[in-house]
Amino acid sequence: MERDADRLAGTRRDAIRYCGAVAGAGLLAGCSGTESTPSGSGSGDGNGSVNGGSDGDDSPSGSDDGGSYTAEIAPVGEVEFDAVPENVMVYSLLYADLAVALGHGDAVNSLGFDADAGGNTLDAYYADLDGVSFDREGLAQLNTGSGGGISVDRELLYELDSDLHLADPCLFVSFDGWDEGDVDEVRDRIGPWFGNIYSRRRAQPPEPCRDTYEYYTLPEIGERVAAAFRETERFAALDAVREGLLESIRSDLPPAEERPTVATLLYMDGTYYPSRTDEPGFANAHVRPFDVSDAFAAEDITYETAYDHEQLLEVDPDVVLHQYGIASYYDVGAVREELADHPVAGELSAIANDRFYASGDPVQGPIMNLFQLEMTAKQLFPERFGEWPGYEHGDDYPDIPEGERLFDRDEVASIVSGGSE
Structure with a gap:
């Protein structure tokens, strides 16, 4: 795309400045010399700070008092804000x-893929959360690729x-027709990037x-995205629910020798x-806490690995x-029926014992993660x-009897919707 020197910046985004974003600063340029006050929600693990109001005012969650503030995430670095973002590009379900x-769901203006497909997934998890929803009508679809x-x-x-742009700029560098200069142009002439996706795996x-x-x-x-929206208190409250859920799960796990071997996979057209x-990354945030044996632990698994029925049976x-x-995208019930009728796949223990399950989305955000932990x-x-009551393709997350729920839906709904302006 030819650069258009006459294209002007919008008024709202003028209030959000990428620190150090000067011509030729480069994709990973960050801030230097910016004074900022910690928000109190940093990870404490040396992976970078999470910053609140740079004027020293520890503003309440969700407030916008007109003072500038900063937030930081790798690979972007530090971004300075004069106002809470109101019009936000989103690529993945994690950030939606x-x-x-x-x-701030109403700030989202786009998704990477079909908004109805992604929105359906979020709707399925939000169905039991009173007052929580995602309005996908009119969202732009960013990816127009094929094949x-x-x-x-x-x-x-x-x-x-x-x-x-609530997305990882390094992901966009990997897209067809994009390079570092294109990412820098978007940052400098439209608005900053803020995202990290390669932590997935x-x-x-x-x-x-x-x-x-x-x-x-x-x-x-x-924590870092919460700092960008001045919602550190709300995120801390929501994450406390996750911590409580994990504590209750870990306290009731059977001995290691009594835990099953588990495989995560996709099945398409006769191929697994x-x-x-057992590898790090937030893709496994709903499975790793159970400390189960990975069925593929002895295998050399890459994104290109494919198994046939005989190999999986081994x-x-x-x-x-x-x-x-x-x-x-997948009708796992139909897959299960297909495999049960197959002369080789039908011998799989998971098929024979009815333990072949529809599972979650590895590109998960915090609300999705709560349901996916419970499900797993x-x-x-x-x-x-x-x-587990089972799942029918296209339905919402199944209704769990109140006494068998592993986290409080009303508490989560109150946290998510209670602080909205």
Whole structure:
């Protein structure tokens, strides 16, 4: 795209400045010499600070008192804000779910893929949360690629005129037709980037990002995004629910020798695409806490690994968790029926024992993670956490009897919606 010297910045985004974003500053340029006051919600792990109001005023969550403030995330660095973003580009469900969790879902103007498909997934989890929703009507679809390629038209980003691009700039560097200069142009002429996605599986980012990239846990990403929206208190309250859920799960796990072997995978057209559950990254944030044996632990698994029926039967996991199974792309019930009728796949222990489950989305935000932890607990250890009622393709997250729920829906709904302006 030819640079348009006559294109002017929008009034709202003028209030959000990327520190050090001068011509030629480069993709990973950050701030220097900026004084800021910690918000109190930093991770404390040396992965970068989370900053609140730079004027020293510890403003209440969600308030916008006119003072500037900063937030920081790798690979972007520090971003200075004069106002809370109101028009936000979002690529992945992680950041859409985070925006909703922080009370700013109405600021989202786009999603990477089909808004109805992604919105359906969020709707499925939000159905039991009174007052919590995601309005996907009119959202722009960023990816226009086909045949497996990802293509985002930079002109669309100008049309959206976002205050903030809630996405990892290194991800956009990897897209067809994009390079560092394009990412810098969007930052300098439209609005800053703020996101980190390669922490999903701690994968290696594109070469321009590798020297300064840092990896975060899901709550660490949440803390940083919360700082960008001045919602650190709200996120801390929501994360306390997660901590309580994890504590109750860990306190009731059976001995290690009584836990099943677990495989996470996708199934398409007679082929299984496995992934590891025992590796770091927020993709496994709903499985890792159960400390189960990874059925693929002895295998060399990459994004290109594919198994046929015979190869999976050699591994023969006790439990199979089929990813993207909730209100998403895969009808796992139909897959299960197909495999049960297959002469080889029908011998899988997970099929024979009815332990082939529709599982969650690895690109999960904090609300999704709560439901996916509960779901996984019931699928892996029904005798400890209650029976999983099953899931029908296209439905909302199943109704769990109140006495068998592992976290309080009303508490989560109150946190998410209670502080909204």
